[in-house]
Amino acid sequence: MANSILTLTKINKVYNPGEPSEVAVLHDIDMEMKRGEFVAIMGPSGSGKSTLLNIIGLLDRPTSGSLTINGQDTGGLKDAEITHLRGHKIGFVFQYHYLISAFTALENVMMPMLVDHGFQTEQAEARANELIRRVGLTHVAHHRSNDMSGGQQQRVAIARGLAMNPDILLADEPTGNLDTESTKSIFELMREVNRTSGTSILLITHNHDLGRQCDRIIQVVDGRIVT
């Protein structure tokens, strides 16, 4: 267990329980992920992949079941503790980049550190610059996110996801809106991060090519893990 970054036991998620609109999205999900693993979650639309990712990312809470991240059970945590854990252990990359358009690329990468620290520090600046370099965007570091291509924006988003040096990076279809070329380079970037930094990555994708290149594929159908 010490080697697991993530353990899910009997996770259920029901929306609007007790109401006529009640929907059960996840059924008894058991799942484990090793430290440094690069796992793909695949499955048809509406199968509950995103909900699963949101629960793992502590954005959403399961209706029942237990979730352990890096050995810490998240069940009884208060809102502030959840927020702290989310800020320090987990990085997000979404299908849409969700960069904050009021800030430049570099500032977006710096944002998680700024949020955590309260103030901008020299270390944060140095780290953001380093991350921007690593994703190959030094030349557009001071551009606003609206002035960048989709691939560039997603690279910034990955750099931002890595800013706090998280234990696990959660990526929800990060290449869903990108052309083949960008998709390839974004995936290679994640692979490289996974290898060099040992960051565990959980990737939702519809792209079977990408899935095959991951360490493992988890198939989710109708809220259940089938493989």
Place this chain on the structure above:
Amino acid sequence: MKRWLPFEWIAAIRFLLEGKLQSIFIIVGISIGVGVIVFMSAMLTGLQSNFIKRVLTSQAHIQILPPDQLARPQRHGPQEVEDPIIQRPSQRLVSIDQWQKIRRQLETMPEIAVVAPTAAGSALAKRGDASRAITLNGVEPENYFLVVRVPDYLVQGQARLLSDDILIGIDLAKDLGATVGDKLNVTTSSGGERILTIIGLLDFGNKGANSRSTFVSLRTAQSLLGMLGGVATIDLSLKDIYAAEDIAKNIQSSNDVIADSWIKTNAQFFTAIRAQNLTNMLIRVFVGLSVAFGIAAVLVVSVIQRSRDIGILRAMGTSRGQIMRLFLIQGGVLGFFGSLIGSALGGFALLYWHATARQADGTELFPLIIDYHLFLWTAVLASFTGLLAAMAPAVRAAKLDPVVAIRG
């Protein structure tokens, strides 16, 4: 990004700068509101100070009089009244009992600025064949002239009161055919008679006062009115004119005198001032409210527009408190900048109005009183209003579920 600025401030300012048009519109709205408040308050203060100056430099803020003289029924024994019909006695001119002691006591009260004992009564002024009834006001000029600004009304001669000097109104001078330097024979019903020299002429802007009011030194009046060493009234000038009624009650309760405040003797005038202040306050409150709702409306929209940003910030570990502060700061900043521009607008409007609006006689309509406190308070209040107005949107932003927010 500035190193010394906390995250919430950086984000708040960036958000405001990004939504430029919204920010500009709401700041213009706040500025107009603040401008109206500043302009109105300053103009009203000026107008009122003008009115008050006119009313209160021609009379005492509190006048202390001896108590009414009453006749008491004569009694034989308990329940037995000798003569049940009581006539009100005629009010002789009497001195305030132990006025020196009362004066010393009044002089120690911190609320009172000036204490001026006066001996006043009626007299007859004669010159040649002409004679006129006058009101003789015996005063200590060094005190009394601070209560009633007699020198301000001087049109000829000088405002000096030695024992043989008398200051008279211009209409009385006309009636008696006298001018500065002429002598008047002043007699009173108590038998006093004295020749006084006209030292100056006064114009109060009121025919009644101009043909009756005269001023002599306190000692001269005392001897003419037959009240040696006594005074008929003690006139007070206060530091806070609006406290007059309370101070008057206070004095009356601790001494055997009657204390009339200017508020009581000018009830109508005071009601007008009060109504004006109330109107001013109501306008301020409602303008403030509309500004507050404007800020709130803009921020509510902003929260909706920014829900994805909020969601992503929450996903990267931003606490609810930080999100809330982010929006509160936006409200405060809007209020603050709106108040700065509004104060400038109000100030310019005031200068312009002051320069162009004239009274019928060409003098200024109101004195220009630009009190920096007004601007300071307006800025503080507007920022605070902004904060308050941002409360509901900020709470709403903080409560956003990150999953819902990101989904849009």
